[in-house]
Amino acid sequence: MPIPSLSLLRHRTPTFLRHITPFSHHQNHHSLLITSFKHQNQPNLSRKPPPNNNLLKAKQILNSKKDFSTLSPILSPNHTAAELSDSQAIGTVAASQANFMRVIVTAGPSRSREIEDSSKNGSELLCVVRAVLKKIKRRVLVGDKVVVGSIDWVDRRGIIENVFQRSSEILDPPVANVDHLLVLFSLEQPRLDSFVLTRFLIEAESTGIPITLALNKVELVDQEVGYFDGAVLLMIIMVGVIAFVDVESDFCDLFMKMVLSDWNSRLRSWGYEPLFCSVDSKMGLHTLASVLRDQTTVILGPSGVGKSSLINALRNKPNSHDEADNWFDPIMGSKWFEDQRVGEVSTRNGRGKHTTRNVSLLPLGGGGYLADTPGFSQPSLLKVTKQSLAQYFPETRTVLSVNEPAKCTFKDCLHVGEPGCIVKGDWERYPLYFQLLDEIKIREEFQLRTFGTKREDNVRYKAGDMGVQQEEPRLEPKKHRRQSRKRINQSILDELNELSSDEDFIR
Ligand SMILES: Nc1nc2c(ncn2[C@@H]2O[C@H](COP(=O)(O)OP(=O)(O)OP(=O)(O)O)[C@@H](O)[C@H]2O)c(=O)[nH]1
Ligand SMILES: [Zn+2]
Structure with missing residues (x-):
């Protein structure tokens, strides 16, 4: 069976979309932050704490009350405008151009004398990102909810001081929340x-x-x-x-x-x-x-x-x-x-x-x-595995969830007519499911041969500081970085193209 979509992939940047769970993003970038937080908050039982520890702690708390953009972890969604100083506001990054971010204010400071009403909501501010955020490599994305400080409400300038935790993130185009x-x-x-x-x-x-x-x-x-x-x-x-x-x-x-x-x-x-x-x-x-x-x-x-x-x-x-x-x-x-x-x-x-x-x-x-996103001819589906594919078809998702206790006889059923499978072939897109499954199988086999592991398994999770889950690349000894990911993806596509032209030839 030819795989018509794949030849198109060659010429286009694929769209990867991903949905992330809270806390899973940015962990690699924030080791500095998290470590400093840990030292402040976790009593070190093996050593005697320095005498000024409590003072230091109090100072930190005071500071963070006044301005919660000090070296602290990503803001949780329940921070409110009540904690803002007069020259701060909460907003959404709507665009990013060169070094500037365009932020639209969603919540202004509540007790400001200058800004007595909420009329600043909706105001566009031209912002730069605070140097320390750049240093600790905390990326600010379009869609991010941010704290803007040092606001000049007349000239509409400000500095992005911190970023709130994201609820979702897609990769191409990179947009948060x-x-x-x-x-x-x-x-x-x-x-x-x-x-x-x-x-x-x-x-x-x-x-x-x-x-x-x-x-x-x-x-x-x-x-x-x-x-x-x-x-x-x-x-x-x-x-x-x-x-x-x-x-x-x-x-x-x-x-x-x-x-x-x-x-x-x-x-x-x-x-x-x-x-x-x-x-x-x-x-x-x-x-x-x-x-x-x-x-x-x-x-x-x-x-x-x-x-x-x-x-x-x-x-x-x-x-x-x-x-x-x-x-x-x-x-x-x-x-x-x-x-x-x-x-x-x-x-x-x-x-x-x-x-x-x-x-x-x-x-x-x-x-x-x-x-808006750039229009691509075909999304790559590089994030979809053969095990996960069925759940992205609402037709099978419904069957699988309704029959949750029953399930298929085999744990790893791919629902392609195995005995005991609860997914029947009586739906219009069943052949398309097969077609996509074939494509993903070929890609996964190729990845298995090349990486020695499937792409999904390249990541392992460990409990990091403060119980935060951290993603870590699982690297095969001496195998990693043999080829760039781009080259491997390209060769997957090349191989698939060869396969499909071979099949054309057989016909
Ligand atoms: N007849 C007709 N033409 C439309 C309609 N909507 C858009 N078009 C035309 O379709 C063409 C493409 O429109 P765009 O809005 O650029 O399409 P797009 O999806 O943004 O394309 P990319 O930016 O390449 O991803 C333009 O010539 C539009 O005028 C419609 O409802 N009817
Ligand atoms: Zn099944």
Whole structure:
């Protein structure tokens, strides 16, 4: 069986998305921090404490009350604005440009004389990152919730002093605290393809972040007569005649409804409730706007499906009379949040031209943020293992969780027809599951041969300081760093391509 997707991978940077558990990120970078914290807080029983230990401790506590950005661990989510000094605020990093971060204030100091009300919420601040954070290599990402200090409210400048614990993190584009993924496809130009859609959905599912599926360009469906073959087309016309519709005017409408309802029922059987929309005809945009409200959403989907167009439409249009629209107060002359560049779809292959570049969180009218991602033809699925694949298909996930006590006979069942397997083959995407499973198996076998271990097992967990779980690379003696990861991934892809062309040859 050919593996059509893989040849495309060669030319594109894959999108890795990952979802992280609290405390698991940044551990490598924070050994300095954690050690210093440990020495302050854990009594050293084997040695007599220095006489000024208590004083030192008290001073630290005082300091951290006044300004909680001293050398302390990542802030926990329950720190509140009440602990802020007058020149501090809490905000969200919305964009990063060279050495500057654009922070949008979400909570100002509560007892400030200058800022008596909460009117600073929504203010854009141009910030640099405090030198010590750079020294200890604490990366500040777009999406991070941060404490900004030394704020000049007139010039809108500040210094990022500390970062809050992240609830999630995706890798490409690097965005923290994403709470929603919008998988966007178009019905036409480029035409919706169930395998490509499945790859994007699996990649999105593997992050654990909630997903909304939206299908754009619905108005193009009635123009694309090639959608059905001749026989089906004839049937539709006959149905139209039988139903006494005015074929001239209503044929397109009927045709569109049939296509949409066909996709609707298919996608529902996959476990999704698709939203149909059109940036051009503005259909479905209000529904989308209300789904996105007050969340940080990252849009992903292939190139040319209309991600940038949708962002522009959502940001410029619905509810523009709402007061909530004015919550974002940019610095005069700021341009980073302005319209996203919309690409042209290549007339030759119906694909977009990869116009999206930097990642920014664009403030939405009704509250919340939306981030664009560059459109890739295929996500790599390099984070998905053959054991985890089934749980990223809602169809099998449901069966597996409903039958939790029963389970499959074998612990490591891959659900490909083993005796005693509770996953049956009566679902549309079962063949796609097989196809992806084959691809992942080949990749894992290759990794096993090359690394001597599977990629997932390259990481081991140990209980670190303060009970924090730490990730550590498990390196095979003398085996590590033989080849760069990039080269190994490239050779996996090369091998897969060879395999698929061999199979073509056998046919
Ligand atoms: N007919 C039609 N065209 C649309 C619609 N939405 C977007 N387009 C067009 O589709 C093309 C691609 O749109 P973009 O917004 O650049 O697509 P994208 O997904 O951001 O593409 P990348 O940036 O390459 O990932 C542009 O020519 C848009 O005008 C729609 O609802 N209907
Ligand atoms: Zn099974």
